[in-house]
Amino acid sequence: MKELALVLQAETGAQTEGTATIEHFSTPLRWVRATIFLVGGVGLAAALIVVPILHLITTWALPLAGLIACVSVLRTRARLADIQGRCPGCEASFSHNGGRAVFPMRIDCPNCRRPISIAPAGEEHGQG
Numbered sequence: 329m330k331e332l333a334l335v336l337q338a339e340t341g342a343q344t345e346g347t348a349t350i351e352h353f354s355t356p357l358r359w360v361r362a363t364i365f366l367v368g369g370v371g372l373a374a375a376l377i378v379v380p381i382l383h384l385i386t387t388w389a390l391p392l393a394g395l396i397a398c399v400s401v402l403r404t405r406a407r408l409a410d411i412q413g414r415c416p417g418c419e420a421s422f423s424h425n426g427g428r429a430v431f432p433m434r435i436d437c438p439n440c441r442r443p444i445s446i447a448p449a450g451e452e453h454g455q456g
């Protein structure tokens with residue numbers, strides 16, 4: 329995890345600066361985590377197949393949830409966390425939990441609900 333300077337832009341073009349921490353996930357780590365989700369979903373479904381009534385849902389829902397988590401982990405190359413900044417629209421300070429680092433990232437201001445476009449301030453433009 330490292331600190332990343334951000335440019336926050338409102339739809340009016342007004343800009344402010346912000347910061348966040350960015351965590352990059354290596355390709356082998358993403359594949360290992362994806363495999364764990366996929367095998368875990370199928371394995372748990374197989375283990376619960378003997379439980380009456382519950383198996384009506386778990387036999388399809390757990391492998392499906394594992395597959396969705398698997399795809400999500402594979403697509404997440406980097407993650408922004410703890411976004412701090414001032415809304416370019418209403419000037420209110422806010423913090424945001426963040427999410428998958430795909431720029432420009434869009435969030436809504438928690439104060440005025442206007443959309444804020446987030447991009448790295450420097451030359452680093454992540455993808456995925």
Ligand SMILES: [Zn+2]
Pocket residue numbers: 415416417418419420437438439440441442
């Ligand atoms: Zn605002």
